[in-house]
Amino acid sequence: MERNANLYTVLRGGFPSDLGAVAIETPERSYRWSDIDAISGRMAALLHSFGVPAGARVAVQVEKSPESLMLYLATLRAGLVYLPLNTAYREAEVAYFLGDAEPAVVVCSDSAKGWCEPLARARGAVQVLTLNADGRGSLTEAADAQEPAFDTAHCASEDLAAILYTSGTTGRSKGAMLTHANLAANALTLRDFWGWRADDVLLHMLPIFHVHGLFVASHGAMLAGARMVWLPKLDVDQALHHLPRCTLMMGVPTYYVRLLSDPRFTREVCANMRLFISGSAPLLVDTFREFQDRTGMTILERYGMSETGMITSNPWDPARGARIPGTVGPALPGETVRVVGDSDQPVGVGVPGHVQVRGPNVFAGYWRMPEKTREEFTADGWFRTGDIGLLGGEAVPDDYLSIVGRSKDLIISGGYNVYPKEIERVIDAMPGVQESAVIGVPHSDFGEAVVAVIVPRTGAMVDPVAIQTDLKSALANFKVPKKIHVIDALPRNAMGKVQKNVLRQQYAALE
Ligand code: MCA
Ligand code: AMP
Helix, strand or coil, rough: CCCCHHHHHHHHHCCCCCCCCEEEEEECEEEEHHHHHHHHHHHHHHHCCCCCCCCCEEECCCCHHHHHHHHHHHHHCCCEEEEEECCCCCCCCHHHHHHHCCCEEHHHEEHHHHHHHHHHHHHCCCCCCCCCCCCCCCCHHHHHHHCCCCCHHHCCCCCEEEEEEEECCCCCCCEEEHHHHHHHHHHHHHHHCCCCCCEEEEEEEEEECCCHHHHHHHHHHHHHHCEEECCCCCCHHHHHHHHHHHHHHCCCCHHHHHCCCCCCCCCCCCCCCHHHHHHHHCCCCCHHHHHHHHCCCCEEEEECCCCCCEEEEECCHHHHHCCCCCCEEEEEECCCEEEEEECCCEEECCEEEEEEECCCCCCCCCCCCCHHHEEEEECCCCHHHHHHEECCCCCCCCCCCCEEEECCCEEEEEEEEEEEEHHHHHHCCCEEEEEEEEEEEEEEECEEEEEEEEEECCCCCCCHHHHHHHHHHHCCCHCCEEEEEEEECCCCCCCCCCCCHHHHHHHCCCC
């Protein structure tokens, strides 16, 4: 029989021989490596007992807890497909994901069960379970009655492990299908490229419904057999408390901006740290330099996507090269990156173009969107990232990539992606609104902030505060514009296209 490509088997291979050692530490309690095996085993046995077929989806919208990580591992072990959902998503957003992915099992918090269960059942879910921030709920209660030993399901490399929804430029989210082999390839590469060690202690403060916190951070620690200090979210006080005994931290740029804004964040606090990693959004060169001045340490910036996991990274090992601010480093081993013009022909070094990638990490396509999948790949198999970048440049090695823009209309706010079209559609449907344009403007904390510019219908009055309130009930909070401007007409070019660059300049001064 072919070797078991189940990602859990790969991760399990990294656990230390002493399974009694602490694997995850929260402010309240610790979990040993043997607990990961046992708790994920009991949960996998429970999922298995539902009799749903291999490849069925398990959709999860819960607060971060060690048990929510175990649920992810259990889903892998049972041969099912994990579908994590941002806890900020509102009912209408969740309804879309459940309708599109048709999960057999849905896990939500007790407080959301009232609205989530009918939605899930109406879309074919056979089981709706709960898991709360304290790790309790009907899921853990039922799992406790199962045996801890569970034979991890046999998977082929191309079997799906997870579907991650990433918004589309049309405003309709697409499910990126990631296989066991995609995730394993990226995790093993990063373990070596970042020099993960068994004695590392990772400060884990990222949410685990996205690639960064769920895959990049957790997989790395598990593969290295390294301990995680597990906090529910970014909390600067907690970070300052735990950093002195940690060696590694990952965050979106906002995490570093917030640490630097606290004078207690000093060289002494970081004395035990060996690596700070930033990604998901551009790290400003000013933040990079201020961090160096304050701590004596150099942030490592890397670049990735939901569809691909990590693509490029500045080196950890100085023998491989320097960490250069404003760049995201060379392609990771085993991957190839190219920068091309509009006709997919590579452009020269130092010339900006579309970034494309190829490698074992690149996803298997968008869930039930074969047409969209075809569009996003070139005829010879390169994935179009939608980012604009350049290789090399002044005082930068030729294989280092810099991200200089995006061809996709995307705002990244505090590491969360916001697609203007989705918000414009909701605003445009509101009474009194003729049309709208949603843009991103520079923001000192979130990197970019969402701003809406609205044109009322002739004779109508629109109230920005009322619009913001209505948007909050329809959309996740991070998508709601921090500011709304009402104007008479949107600037358009000769082709009639809205000139968002003009609006971005005009409304840049948000703060
Ligand atoms: C919270 N708010 C936000 C955001 N987060 N608004 C805009 N952008 C955000 N990211 C809202 C809150 O709902 C609240 O609204 C107000 O802003 C202030 O909230 P605050 O308490 O400051 O927020 P927080 O709870 O501290 O969260 C900020 C955060 C969080 C810690 C930066 O957003 C975060 O953890 N971001 C990480 C995202 C991430 O993991 N991305 C990885 C994607 P109100 O005042 O109205 O109540 S994976 C990826 O991109 C790829 C693959 C990659 O390369 O990694
Ligand atoms: P998502 O697939 O939703 O997780 O978002 C992926 C996008 O985040 C990429 O296509 C980039 O636009 C952006 N991104 C991730 N890392 C970086 C980085 N280090 N610098 C600039 N943009 C980044």
